[in-house]
Every structure is written in structure tokens, then in C-alpha cells.
Amino acid sequence: xxxxxxxxxxxxxxxxxxxxxxxxxxxRVSQSFFWYRQYSGKSPELIMSIYSNGDKxxxxxxxxxxxxxxxxxxxxxxxxxxxxxxxxxxVPRRIIQGAQKLVFGQGTRLTINP
Amino acid sequence: EAQVTQNPRYLITxxxxxxxxxxxxxxxxxYMSWYRQDPGLGLxxxxxxxxxxxxxKGDVPEGYKVSRKEKRNFPLILESPSPNQTSLYFCASxxxxxxxxxxxxxxxxxxxxxx
Numbered sequence: 156x157x158x159x160x161x162x163x164x165x166x167x168x169x170x171x172x173x174x175x176x177x178x179x180x181x182x183r184v185s186q187s188f189f190w191y192r193q194y195s196g197k198s199p200e201l202i203m204s205i206y207s208n209g210d211k212x213x214x215x216x217x218x219x220x221x222x223x224x225x226x227x228x229x230x231x232x233x234x235x236x237x238x239x240x241x242x243x244x245x246v247p248r249r250i251i252q253g254a255q256k257l258v259f260g261q262g263t264r265l266t267i268n269p
Numbered sequence: 270e271a272q273v274t275q276n277p278r279y280l281i282t283x284x285x286x287x288x289x290x291x292x293x294x295x296x297x298x299x300y301m302s303w304y305r306q307d308p309g310l311g312l313x314x315x316x317x318x319x320x321x322x323x324x325x326k327g328d329v330p331e332g333y334k335v336s337r338k339e340k341r342n343f344p345l346i347l348e349s350p351s352p353n354q355t356s357l358y359f360c361a362s363x364x365x366x367x368x369x370x371x372x373x374x375x376x377x378x379x380x381x382x383x384x
Contacts, residue, residue, distance in 0.1 A: 257373055259304075
């Protein structure tokens with residue numbers, strides 16, 4: 156099993172609908188999870204972080220975490236064409252003495268169709 | 270403005286010609302890292318540095334070197350570039366490598382082509 160796994164897509168969603176992006180991870184003790192958005196030709200930017208089981212909402216974005224199932228998702232409500240991008244899931248990997256480094260999934264390419 | 274600055278942004282070079290991609294951050298971050306991004310493979314870590322003079326290999330370190338002599342700078346060195354190092358490179362930094370402070374800020378990227 157890959158350390159962080161995402162469907163690469165492309166995922167196509169009509170404007171105004173809910174886009175659902177999924178990510179699974181292999182390390183059961185991971186504590187924090189991140190979603191980055193990357194527009195074509197640009198660098199990744201952080202859009203959501205989640206640390207506890209359940210939902211975390213920020214505007215049109217909701218991150219959902221289920222540690223028992225090792226599953227984290229990102230929902231985008233009322234999808235807009237400007238949401239078209241690649242979404243990267245990132246999970247920390249332990250290195251030494253409690254330190255961590257982020258491991259990224261391969262990203263899901265999302266297209267919102269007007 | 271808080272940022273991570275990479276140079277050059279675009280570079281075309283030839284096999285075997287040594288090159289350095291510079292990375293500098295102005296946020297007093299302890300942790301810095303280099304990634305390469307290739308289609309279908311996502312972001313893969315090349316090297317990382319937890320602090321000055323502390324560096325370690327990431328998942329794809331072959332063919333690369335790094336140094337961290339100052340906190341703000343983390344250059345990536347390709348001693349003898351080969352065509353399989355053609356890629357999009359990102360430098361990133363975070364306050365530290367510990368939970369709660371490990372949110373990464375990325376540079377704008379450096380697109381390297383090795384002929």
C-alpha cells in the first residue's frame with residue numbers, strides 16, 4: 156500500500172455541485188493532515204489542515220477525517236470554475252526524535268465544468 | 270512579504286554541466302526541503318534539512334547534493350545533470366519539523382530541462 160494514496164483523476168464536476176476528493180494513508184499514528192491546491196504551472200498552496208476526527212469547515216471547503224479507516228477527504232461545495240486545479244493530500248511521516256516530514260499523494264486533478 | 274524564493278525559474282542545460290538551484294526563505298524557518306514533481310508521480314522529496322548543518326536524504330536523492338550553511342538558504346546542486354533529472358523542482362520551508370509547526374510554504378518552482 157502506498158503511504159499516501161489519491162485517485163489521480165481527472166475528476167469532472169459541474170459548476171455548483173459538490174466535489175469530493177479522497178485520500179487514504181498507511182501510517183496509523185499520523186496526527187495531522189493537509190490539503191494543498193495546485194493550479195497548473197504554479198506551486199502548491201495550503202487550503203486546509205485537520206487534526207481531529209470529524210469535519211472541519213472553512214467557507215466552501217470541508218475536510219473530513221476518519222482515523223479508524225485511515226481516510227481523509229475534502230469536499231468543495233458550490234464548485235466554481237476557479238476551483239479547477241490539482242489537489243494534493245499530505246500526511247506527516249515520522250523521521251527522528253518526534254520530527255516529521257510531509258509525504259504527498261500523487262494529487263487529484265479536478266475540473267469544474269461551467 | 271514572507272516568501273520562499275527560488276532561482277532560476279527556468280533553465281535549459283546540457284548533460285554533465287554542473288548547476289545550482291538556489292532557495293532562500295525570509296521567515297526564519299528551521300525546516301527546508303526540496304521536491305521534484307513529475308507527471309503521474311506527484312511531489313517526491315529529494316533532500317530535507319531540519320536546521321543549519323543538518324541535512325538528510327529524502328525519497329529520491331540520487332544525483333543531487335544540498336548544503337545548509339545558513340538558516341535562510343538551501344541550495345540544490347546537480348553535479349552532473351542527466352536527462353532523467355528534467356523536472357519541475359520546488360523548494361519549501363516550515364517553521365519546524367514538529368507537529369503543529371510543519372505547514373509548508375513553497376517557492377514558485379524551477380523548471381529544469383537537461384538535454
